[in-house]
Amino acid sequence: MDREQKYRRLEQASPEEIAALQKQVKESEWRQTYHIQPVTGLLNDPNGFAYFAGEYHLFYQWFPLGTYHGLKYWYHTASKDLVHWRNVGKAIAPDTSFDSHGVYSGSGIVKDSQLHLMYTGNARDENWNRQTSQCIAVMDENRAVSKWEKPVIDQVPAGYTAHFRDPKVWKDDDMYRCVIGTQRNDFTGTAVVYESPDLLEWRFVGEMGTNLNDFGYMWECPDYFELDGQGVFLFCPQGLAPEGDRFLNLYQSGYVTGKPLNRETLVFSHGCFHELDRGFDFYAPQTMKDMQGRRIMVAWMGQPEIGYPTDSHGWAHCLTLPRTLELCDGKLLQKPVVELQKLRQKRSDVQDTLTNEAKTYDGIAGAAFEMICTFDPLEAEAVGIEIRSSEKERTVITYNTVMQKVTMDRSMAGEIINSSYGATRSCRLVAEQIQFHLFVDTSSVELFINDGEEVFTSRIFPQPDSKGIRFFVNKGNAHLKATKWDLT
C-alpha cells in the first residue's frame, strides 16, 4: 500500500465514495447485531472509556477509509446502559502537527466538568522518523471536543525509543497519574509512570517496577488500577514466543496482580503473568470504574496486522462486550455486565441427560443469542457444544475431563481467518462441573467459563444459515441444562 493511500484523510474522500463504502458495509452478511462496530473502515483499540454527563462514553481507534491500519482518528460512541450504543461520530481528527500521522490510543478522565481525553499524537518528520507526544483533548457536556494547543508530554524520556504511547490516566487522592507503554533502547518492552497535579504539567517518575525485565519487545496499552486493595496491571506485550497453549496469537494481552503500586519507588511486586483471554481475537483492553464502583473492561475483538474476511466488505473488527472484573486469589474473573440481560428476547430451555451422544433440540438454534449451559454432574470423558453449525460448518467448544482442558476449535467455523496462527485454542481448567456462558453474534463468540474463570473471545465467519446448536457427551454421561435467549 502506498503512503498516500494509507494516510488519506476523511475530507479527501468524496461524498460519493463514502456513500458507496457505507452501502458496501451495510450489505455485509457479517455485520454484528449487538456489538460496537465501525460505520465504515477499520476499528481497533477502545479509547477514552469513561462515564460523563449522564452517559458512558467509549471511543475507538478508527481509520474510516479502508480496512488497513491507515490514518487513525478517534470515533465516539455513547450509551446510557452499556448495552445500546449511539454512534456520535468522529471525535478527534489527526489535524495538528503533533498528531498528523495518527491520533493514537489513550484514555479519559473527568475534571472540571469536562472529559479529558489523553492520547498519543503520532507524527512523522520529513525523514519519516516517528515523533510521539502525549496530548489532551477535552469534551464538554454538549459533546463538543477541542484539543489543547500543545502536547502535555512532548519528549520521550532518555532510555526509550519513539515507541512510547497509550497513556492510561487515573487519579489518586492528590495526584493524577498515567502509565505509558514503551520500549527501552535495548528493545525490551516496559511501561513508565508520570504524575501531574493538574493534567497539564507532568513529571516523569520512572519505570513501573515489575520483575518482567525481558518480556517482549514492546508493551502496548497499559492499564493500572486497584481492586479489593490489590494492584492490577494490564498490558499487551508484543514479541512473546508461544509456550504450549499460551501466547498463540500474534500479540498478547494479559495482567499481573500484587500489592498496590508504590507511588514513590514504583515497586510493584506481583505474581505471574496471566493471559486475559484464551481465544483468537482479543487485544488492547481498557478499563474504567463506573458509578457503582465496578471495574469494567472492553477490548478490541481483533489482532493487528492480520486480514479478516470482512476486509472485502469495507469494514473490519468490533469491540468486545463490556465485562466486569473481579479478583479471586490473584486471578481476574470476567463477567458480562448484568445490563446485557436487557437484550434477552425469546427464551428456550432444555434439560436432558446425554450418554455417548450428540443432540439438538427444538427451539435451540440461532445466529445471535446468549446461552448458559451446564454439564453437571459430569461423568464423561468430554462434553461440549457446537454452535453456528450446518452440514459443513461448526465452531466446537469442548471440555475434556481427562486432560482438564477447554478447547475452542474454529477450523470449520466458516470463512478461514488467519490460519497461520492455528485453528484451535485451549487452556487448562480444573473443574468438577462446567458452565459455558456464551454470547454469540453474527460473526463472533464470547465464551465465559465457570463464572468467568476463563474467557475465549473469537471472531467466526459462518454462512448466515449456519444456525445449529448441538450438545455432545463422549464416553460417559452428563446432565445438561441449557437456557438460550435470542438477542436482537
Ligand code: FRU
Ligand atoms: C494497539 C496500538 C496502540 C496504538 C494504536 C494505533 O493496537 O498499536 O499501541 O496507540 O494501536 O492505532
